[in-house]
Amino acid sequence: MSAVGTEGTPRRLRAGVVGFGWAGRQHMDAYVQHPDVELVAIAGLEDGPRRELGALYGIDAAGQFRGYQEMIADAGLDVISVATPTALHAPIAVAALDAGVHVLSEKPLAESAEKAASMVAAAHANDRVLDVSFNHRRRGDVKALKRLVDDGLLGDVYYAKAGWLRRSGIPGLGTWFTQRSLAGGGPLMDIGVHMLDMALHLMGEPRAEAVSAATYAEFGPRGRGGSSGAAQGARADGTGAYEVEDLSTAFVRLSGGATLLLEASWASYVERDQLYLVLYGSEGGAVLGSPDVWNEPQLRVLTDVHGIAAELMPLLPKDGLHAEAVDDFVAKVQQADRSGLHGDELLSRSVIVDAAYRSAEQHREVVIEPY
The missing domain is CATH 3.40.50.720 (NAD(P)-binding Rossmann-like Domain)
Known part of the structure; x- marks a missing residue:
């Protein structure tokens, strides 16, 4: 048109x-x-x-x-x-x-x-x-960190850890969110994909070569862990069944030798809800996310200044979010x-998530063919 x-x-x-x-x-x-x-x-x-x-x-x-x-x-x-x-x-x-x-x-x-x-x-x-x-890629801390990584402040980023963990936040127990045919998966598909996107985006879009993952469903099948606090487990008529995981963890091998540790949960016994991303580089590191407030943009850059260990806290641009x-x-x-x-870069997220679920089901590392 x-x-x-x-x-x-x-x-x-x-x-x-x-x-x-x-x-x-x-x-x-x-x-x-x-x-x-x-x-x-x-x-x-x-x-x-x-x-x-x-x-x-x-x-x-x-x-x-x-x-x-x-x-x-x-x-x-x-x-x-x-x-x-x-x-x-x-x-x-x-x-x-x-x-x-x-x-x-x-x-x-x-x-x-x-x-x-x-x-x-x-x-x-x-x-x-x-x-x-x-x-979430448009958060102020993500935008600032992307610029610093692209400018070479961290050197070669060889390892990353990223996660989004909730204490009790299964969205809509008994709704489409917890039905595999409609949602495709649980927290890895829902909120973990945000952290996967942020990590790959910040690391310069390395290609995934292999994934080793595990998934757990300890809360949802018992009608626990819902964001509303209501018990809405599987019912006798089969409606409202909980068919997905409520916690997932994946270790992703990336091109160039880099690796990513990714975790996501809707419900788990953690101290508080957490959203974090940590980058390890040859010339510096970075910690994204607040240790006290789960969704407050914050960025700390760990480096050396004239041979002295330093922690920098850059001023952050405004969050962009959906707009x-x-x-x-x-x-x-x-x-x-x-x-x-045409979405080729975005396809990598789906390929990695698919491989993670296969790995969890087969209890082995899954090699990813070029995509």
Whole structure:
């Protein structure tokens, strides 16, 4: 689709959003605030929220759809955001890409590497942008650390540790989050993929060569560890079954000899919720995240200054979060050359997660073929 008006002047991109949850609303807010975008359509099955959001964002009945198929066919979109349960990412994205619409998906890319690869293939076939809104990559501490790593302050980064651990935070016990067919996995797929993305991004996108992983389900199957505190375990009729892990750990061998230790949990007996990333480099190290507050951006750089051990605390830029992810996506769509923007880099996250689950099931290291 063209982003040029009838008089040859640039026009605003026409955007649509599928999904009315928290993430979908972040995308809607970001599109409305972007000067080069017009939010023209929303899609979702819930009648009440659809009408309420339509009124909130000034979208008339013609731009409100129950199904994504109708929205893609009738709304004249340039870009679409997919903020649905994970198992719907690939069907919606492929349909949109085949219709010539650029796609911004919520994480993870898909519930399996196979489905993720189908999305990337559709982006290549139609020369459309495929992106994922990894909002935690836009944290101020991550942005500052990326610049320092790229400038060589840490030297060669050869080892990283990254994790997101919750004391009691299984999202929606008994909902799609805990059903393997809909979510693809548990905390590794849900929050661990954020830490995996941050680590690979900061380390310069090394290729994964092998994974050794383990998973555990000690809380969810007993109806414990839910974020609401309610006991909602598997029921006799089979609905609400807990089919995924509630803690995972993975050791990833990367190209060039670097390694990554990754852990993620929805529920575990830890002192407090934690979000951390530690880099070990030949010329310095870095610790990202606050030891006291789980989601407070903080960065410490460990190095030597004139031979004296020093700890630096850089001033951090403002967090960008979803708004910046949408801004980056729009900027990619506006580029004339879309090489490198078809989601190939994002596919690596799905490949690593798939390998980790296979490793856990088979109790062995899994070698990853080139992807």
